[in-house]
Amino acid sequence: MPAVQETVDRVKRIDVDQYRYGFETLIESDKAPKGLSEDTVKFISAKKNEPAWMLQWRLEAYRRWLTMTEPTWARVDYPKIDFQDLYYYSAPKPKKTINSLDEIDPEILKTYEKLGIPLREVAMLEGVEPKPGEQDPNRRKIAVDAVFDSVSVATTFQAELKKAGVIFMPISEAIREHPELVQKYLGSVVPTSDNFYATLNSAVFSDGSFVYVPPGVRCPMELSTYFRINERNTGQFERTLIIADKGSYVSYLEGCTAPQRDENQLHAAVVELVTHDDAEIKYSTVQNWYPGNSEGKGGIYNFVTKRGDCRGNNSKISWTQVETGSAITWKYPSCILRGDNSRGEFYSIAISNGHQQVDSGTKMIHLGKNTSSRIISKGIAAGKSQNTYRGLVTAHRKATGARNFTACDSLLIGDKCGAHTVPYIEAKNSSATFEHEATTSKISEDVLFYCIQRGLSQEEAVGLVVNGFVKDVLQQLPMEFAVEAQKLISISLEGSVG
Amino acid sequence: MVLLEVKDLQVRVEEREILHGLTLTVNEGEIHAIMGPNGSGKSTLSHVIAGKPGYEVTGGQILFKGDDLLEMKPEERAAKGVFLAFQYPVEIPGVTTMNFLRTALNAQRKARGETELMVPDFLKKVREVSKSLNIPQDMLKRGVNVGFSGGEKKRNEVLQMALFEPSLCILDEMDSGLDIDALRIAADGVNALHSPKRAMVVITHYQRLLNYIVPDIVHVMSKGRVVKSGGKELALELEASGYAQFEDAA
Ligand SMILES: Nc1ncnc2c1ncn2[C@@H]1O[C@H](COP(=O)(O)OP(=O)(O)OP(=O)(O)O)[C@@H](O)[C@H]1O
Ligand SMILES: [Mg+2]
Numbered sequence: 001m002p003a004v005q006e007t008v009d010r011v012k013r014i015d016v017d018q019y020r021y022g023f024e025t026l027i028e029s030d031k032a033p034k035g036l037s038e039d040t041v042k043f044i045s046a047k048k049n050e051p052a053w054m055l056q057w058r059l060e061a062y063r064r065w066l067t068m069t070e071p072t073w074a075r076v077d078y079p080k081i082d083f084q085d086l087y088y089y090s091a092p093k094p095k096k097t098i099n100s101l102d103e104i105d106p107e108i109l110k111t112y113e114k115l116g117i118p119l120r121e122v123a124m125l126e127g128v129e130p131k132p133g134e135q136d137p138n139r140r141k142i143a144v145d146a147v148f149d150s151v152s153v154a155t156t157f158q159a160e161l162k163k164a165g166v167i168f169m170p171i172s173e174a175i176r177e178h179p180e181l182v183q184k185y186l187g188s189v190v191p192t193s194d195n196f197y198a199t200l201n202s203a204v205f206s207d208g209s210f211v212y213v214p215p216g217v218r219c220p221m222e223l224s225t226y227f228r229i230n231e232r233n234t235g236q237f238e239r240t241l242i243i244a245d246k247g248s249y250v251s252y253l254e255g256c257t258a259p260q261r262d263e264n265q266l267h268a269a270v271v272e273l274v275t276h277d278d279a280e281i282k283y284s285t286v287q288n289w290y291p292g293n294s295e296g297k298g299g300i301y302n303f304v305t306k307r308g309d310c311r312g313n314n315s316k317i318s319w320t321q322v323e324t325g326s327a328i329t330w331k332y333p334s335c336i337l338r339g340d341n342s343r344g345e346f347y348s349i350a351i352s353n354g355h356q357q358v359d360s361g362t363k364m365i366h367l368g369k370n371t372s373s374r375i376i377s378k379g380i381a382a383g384k385s386q387n388t389y390r391g392l393v394t395a396h397r398k399a400t401g402a403r404n405f406t407a408c409d410s411l412l413i414g415d416k417c418g419a420h421t422v423p424y425i426e427a428k429n430s431s432a433t434f435e436h437e438a439t440t441s442k443i444s445e446d447v448l449f450y451c452i453q454r455g456l457s458q459e460e461a462v463g464l465v466v467n468g469f470v471k472d473v474l475q476q477l478p479m480e481f482a483v484e485a486q487k488l489i490s491i492s493l494e495g496s497v498g
Numbered sequence: 499m500v501l502l503e504v505k506d507l508q509v510r511v512e513e514r515e516i517l518h519g520l521t522l523t524v525n526e527g528e529i530h531a532i533m534g535p536n537g538s539g540k541s542t543l544s545h546v547i548a549g550k551p552g553y554e555v556t557g558g559q560i561l562f563k564g565d566d567l568l569e570m571k572p573e574e575r576a577a578k579g580v581f582l583a584f585q586y587p588v589e590i591p592g593v594t595t596m597n598f599l600r601t602a603l604n605a606q607r608k609a610r611g612e613t614e615l616m617v618p619d620f621l622k623k624v625r626e627v628s629k630s631l632n633i634p635q636d637m638l639k640r641g642v643n644v645g646f647s648g649g650e651k652k653r654n655e656v657l658q659m660a661l662f663e664p665s666l667c668i669l670d671e672m673d674s675g676l677d678i679d680a681l682r683i684a685a686d687g688v689n690a691l692h693s694p695k696r697a698m699v700v701i702t703h704y705q706r707l708l709n710y711i712v713p714d715i716v717h718v719m720s721k722g723r724v725v726k727s728g729g730k731e732l733a734l735e736l737e738a739s740g741y742a743q744f745e746d747a748a
Contacts, residue, residue: 449550450588454598454658455576455606464601468592468641 061202277312299327352385534719685710
């Protein structure tokens with residue numbers, strides 16, 4: 001069934017002025033004192049019962065961070081962040097140890113329910129059989145590591161994953177249970193000194209997911225995490241580390257929505273991916289942080305460092321992202337193509353509306369021989385937003401036979417928004433073949449009228465045309481996310497025309 | 499029964515008056531042809547009937563099935579049975595023709611309070627119509643009009659017309675860019691849709707099309723007005739002597 005119709009139907013049901021996901025869950029929280037100091041770092045580490053080496057690692061990052069300054073090269077504009085005016089740790093108070101979903105705070109479950117996202121997961125977790133004809137019984141399973149604020153509340157499907165030898169757990173647990181793996185890989189892709197936000201994250205990260213797929217194992221299910229920011233003024237510092245050992249495969253889904261806020265909220269996540277020989281990681285994101293109100297107030301600041309290291313030969317890392325939220329997005333999921341014949345992919349849909357500012361793109365660093373990369377970026381700017389694609393493709397001297405194909409398309413809706421393409425290309429050897437294509441177009445009045453003459457409303461017409469524009473990228477998403485993504489795309493363009 | 503009544507319609511585009519009091523009445527089941535020199539306002543008339551933005555109606559009235567058409571949104575007009583086959587059909591990349599047809603058809607049905615057409619029924623119908631129009635199935639899997647030839651685009655318009663079953667079909671220069679065979683196929687498609695309840699308004703420059711789609715009434719437009727109406731022989735007359743004789747009347 002064409003999912004576009006579903007989108008169209010969904011859009012009709014939406015209340016335009018209301019950010020649907022803007023509500024708070026009233027849960028007592030357990031906060032670190034406001035502000036950032038060595039004591040904050042120690043507090044977080046102690047809360048997590050971390051071993052000494054971890055605290056040491058954090059403190060080094062913190063000291064490093066003190067010497068750094070915020071980057072200003074991105075095309076985003078925001079008031080200076082007072083890092084002493086934020087909370088760096090907040091967790092729902094655990095009432096007891098949780099073994100099953102029933103034991104999770106019903107408030108939290110209700111929050112997820114309102115989001116409309118995890119119903120299928122909830123059903124699955126509770127072993128509910130799909131009603132005949134209602135759902136596809138063959139659909140793949142999804143394991144959910146639900147991150148509520150800063151603490152993973154439920155980790156499921158552990159048993160089945162364990163059978164396959166896959167480790168999937170909150171990183172805070174992995175630090176205690178698999179210190180050798182964490183020590184070996186943490187910071188090996190994004191070093192603690194990498195950039196201002198990554199360094200900050202290294203000092204104060206609260207939690208996130210850890211995945212290890214052993215050699216030769218194809219992870220038996222999609223792994224999925226939903227993030228929520230729920231505590232006023234809480235910095236959110238997720239840390240994710242995924243390792244695919246030789247010949248293994250894993251697909252990881254990440255999605256999020258955030259409640260409405262007056263103050264801006266800082267989100268600075270770090271995601272590190274490592275693939276060994278012949279391994280593959282597919283990482284998909286649907287991002288829908290609160291973008292701010294119609295005057296551009298509030299909204300999430302999303303400063304993310306995501307990087308994959310194709311460490312082994314013939315390995316592959318693929319990033320797919322649908323970015324619709326955030327007041328500010330600063331995000332460049334990248335691939336280091338170290339192994340010979342390794343491949344990196346970046347498929348992106350970045351939508352900005354209202355006063356949103358998006359500066360996103362990717363880096364493909366070709367180091368190994370015959371490495372290849374592919375970048376498909378679709379930027380859609382509406383309202384008064386600014387949408388920038390920033391991409392870097394480099395080939396090292398030894399990266400003979402490196403190949404890249406880049407296609408950047410921008411679509412403008414209305415005339416108060418802007419789309420910008422900033423490609424950097426550096427080939428240090430002559431055998432590299434880099435191709436770059438870029439287009440910018442305006443959504444045409446004639447196209448809209450054509451659709452409307454055939455019976456679609458203005459908003460349905462925009463939804464249809466935009467979904468057509470991003471089709472190449474949507475196809476890259478796992479089915480579970482494609483429909484949600486389409487829905488989000490239409491929602492996020494509401495009120496962008498007329 | 500009167501289907502469409504355009505009364506003394508005055509229309510401006512960017513401060514300039516294009517239609518200066520145009521009157522036209524179309525009854526159910528009738529085929530009307532509108533002819534007239536370039537720039538006389540034929541497309542403008544069709545756009546205003548369909549509700550395209552950018553036109554300011556400064557006077558007159560349009561009634562459709564007795565309702566004030568100018569009060570309706572363009573998508574409401576479509577759902578109520580107004581169909582415009584465009585002079586220049588647009589391309590919509592990434593949206594397959596099949597998906598587009600289904601989305602549009604269901605939007606119209608919904609607006610009329612009807613249920614969605616079941617997928618098998620829909621597919622069957624599309625297959626039938628596209629076959630009669632010589633439209634290959636794989637064309638339906640391509641983006642709407644993307645890479646279609648001029649003739650294919652026009653046939654795609656007729657396909658939609660057949661599928662949506664409108665009560666008023668306005669065809670704006672359906673014959674432009676069509677070779678003889680394509681013209682015949684498209685015209686046959688249009689003729690197949692002719693019914694006692696449905697009216698056609700055929701805008702064309704050439705009498706040739708009217709050999710295939712035979713009009714009941716021919717109107718001559720000049721400088722934003724209908725300056726003469728008559729039977730199908732009027733088209734032949736025009737072909738022979740041109741528009742000059744009407745310029746003064748305008
Ligand atoms: N958007 C517009 N802005 C300015 N002038 C316009 C616009 N649309 C139409 N016009 C003018 O209105 C007049 C009528 O145009 P219209 O397209 O209706 O003519 P037509 O009879 O369909 O001509 P043709 O036979 O060439 O298709 C022309 O002079 C045209 O330049
Ligand atoms: Mg015309």
